[in-house]
Amino acid sequence: MRIAMISYHTSPLAQPGVGDGGGMNVYVRQLATALARLGIHCDVYTRADSKDDVGSVRVEPGFEVHFIESGPKRDLPKERLLQYVRHFTDGVLRHIFTERNGHVDLVHANYWLSGIAGHTIKHELNVPLFTSFHTLEKAKKIGRESPDDGYDSTVRIWHEQRVMGCSDAILASCGPEAEWITRLYNVDPFQIRVVPLGVDRAFFAPGDQKMARSAIGLPRDDKIVLSVGRVQPLKGFLLGAKAVERVLEEMDVHFVLVGGPSGPEGEDELARLRAMSRRGTLKGRMHFFAPQPHEILSSFYRASDVVLVPSRTESFGLVALEASATAKPIVASAVGGLTTLVKDGRSGHLVRDRSVEGFAAKISGVLAHSDRGEAMGRNAYHHTRGFTWSNSAKYLLEILEDRQSNELVLCG
Ligand code: UDP
Numbered sequence: 001m002r003i004a005m006i007s008y009h010t011s012p013l014a015q016p017g018v019g020d021g022g023g024m025n026v027y028v029r030q031l032a033t034a035l036a037r038l039g040i041h042c043d044v045y046t047r048a049d050s051k052d053d054v055g056s057v058r059v060e061p062g063f064e065v066h067f068i069e070s071g072p073k074r075d076l077p078k079e080r081l082l083q084y085v086r087h088f089t090d091g092v093l094r095h096i097f098t099e100r101n102g103h104v105d106l107v108h109a110n111y112w113l114s115g116i117a118g119h120t121i122k123h124e125l126n127v128p129l130f131t132s133f134h135t136l137e138k139a140k141k142i143g144r145e146s147p148d149d150g151y152d153s154t155v156r157i158w159h160e161q162r163v164m165g166c167s168d169a170i171l172a173s174c175g176p177e178a179e180w181i182t183r184l185y186n187v188d189p190f191q192i193r194v195v196p197l198g199v200d201r202a203f204f205a206p207g208d209q210k211m212a213r214s215a216i217g218l219p220r221d222d223k224i225v226l227s228v229g230r231v232q233p234l235k236g237f238l239l240g241a242k243a244v245e246r247v248l249e250e251m252d253v254h255f256v257l258v259g260g261p262s263g264p265e266g267e268d269e270l271a272r273l274r275a276m277s278r279r280g281t282l283k284g285r286m287h288f289f290a291p292q293p294h295e296i297l298s299s300f301y302r303a304s305d306v307v308l309v310p311s312r313t314e315s316f317g318l319v320a321l322e323a324s325a326t327a328k329p330i331v332a333s334a335v336g337g338l339t340t341l342v343k344d345g346r347s348g349h350l351v352r353d354r355s356v357e358g359f360a361a362k363i364s365g366v367l368a369h370s371d372r373g374e375a376m377g378r379n380a381y382h383h384t385r386g387f388t389w390s391n392s393a394k395y396l397l398e399i400l401e402d403r404q405s406n407e408l409v410l411c412g
Pocket of ligand 1: 015016017018021022023024026228229230258259260290291292293294297316317318319320322
């Protein structure tokens with residue numbers, strides 16, 4: 001069996017935690033790896049966005065990444081990518097016809113831009129299309145403090161709706177994402193299937209806190225609050241820093257942030273955070289780290305006492321899952337997938353109003369009672385034990401098997 005995975009705007013080989021690299025890159029790479037290990041051949045197609053992106057890379061047996069030339073070979077803002085989708089799609093089809101004899105069993109598109117390509121490929125090859133959206137434009141709007149940032153999203157919503165209409169299965173990462181798709185896009189629930197994400201337990205596992213701290217040069221004995229991810233307003237790190245500032249009024253604590261700027265507002269957001277770290281009680285207490293690969297990132301989780309996820313919206317929230325896998329308590333916003341990953345009061349806390357006071361109170365609560373924090377970490381670990389990439393791959397294959405006897409969903 002052969003799956004063509006489309007990851008148009010960002011490569012599964014890119015470093016997550018900066019620019020366009022985030023949970024989706026991790027998802028595509030890990031899912032393709034897990035499928036390949038089950039004997040399914042995965043061809044991942046991505047846009048060549050640097051001069052080094054040439055031809056194909058064999059990541060491991062059964063998993064190859066193919067760079068498709070479409071538009072300038074450099075990073076482009078997302079709003080400029082729509083114009084090159086057609087060119088990219090032609091390149092993918094050319095590869096499938098010349099290198100794969102026109103044979104694939106499934107197209108799996110990731111994100112709306114890839115969905116546009118996947119939709120065309122589905123009709124050209126007459127194969128089912130599964131779509132994972134990762135983020136949904138209408139869901140992003142729910143969490144926006146200023147509802148209209150001057151960003152015209154009608155085009156994206158139009159495409160999302162159209163791709164959903166012709167997807168043979170829409171893969172949601174959790175119940176809340178499935179609910180958004182049904183409610184916000186008016187999609188029949190039968191078209192949606194939940195495929196939970198996984199975590200690489202070879203890296204993300206409980207371990208010695210002090211050893212982790214000395215390995216990465218963090219204070220040995222002080223309390224540490226950790227946030228991880230792409231720095232942009234959607235992630236709420238500014239709110240997180242304000243909450244830690246409030247906690248500092250009661251106890252000594254360090255705030256560690258791992259990740260780099262992402263999106264049009266990323267650089268400004270990072271500058272705001274750096275400015276905060278230079279004044280008041282946060283001075284000397286806030287530490288910035290560049291994006292880290294998973295094998296090193298796991299030490300950051302181990303080094304922490306609590307992981308803070310103050311996002312405005314989160315379709316799933318891999319960071320919360322990685323924190324759980326390393327047995328750390330989590331303080332998170334009560335949004336999207338975070339509401340399923342964090343068991344409120346048991347494996348961490350969910351903050352419903354996303355207020356500085358709300359986050360500060362929960363962080364202090366966990367830090368002030370280290371036994372309770374450790375017990376929550378253990379609960380987090382047990383609660384999420386079933387989340388593995390191999391399970392994700394198996395769910396996807398089950399859905400494909402279910403679908404095989406059915407007619408393809410057709411447009412309109
Ligand atoms: N990540 C990473 N290195 C970093 C920061 C983040 O590898 O320095 C990874 C992180 O481990 C997680 C992903 O980026 O797997 C972020 O996924 P999440 O679902 O939390 O957020 P998204 O980027 O999808 O909004």
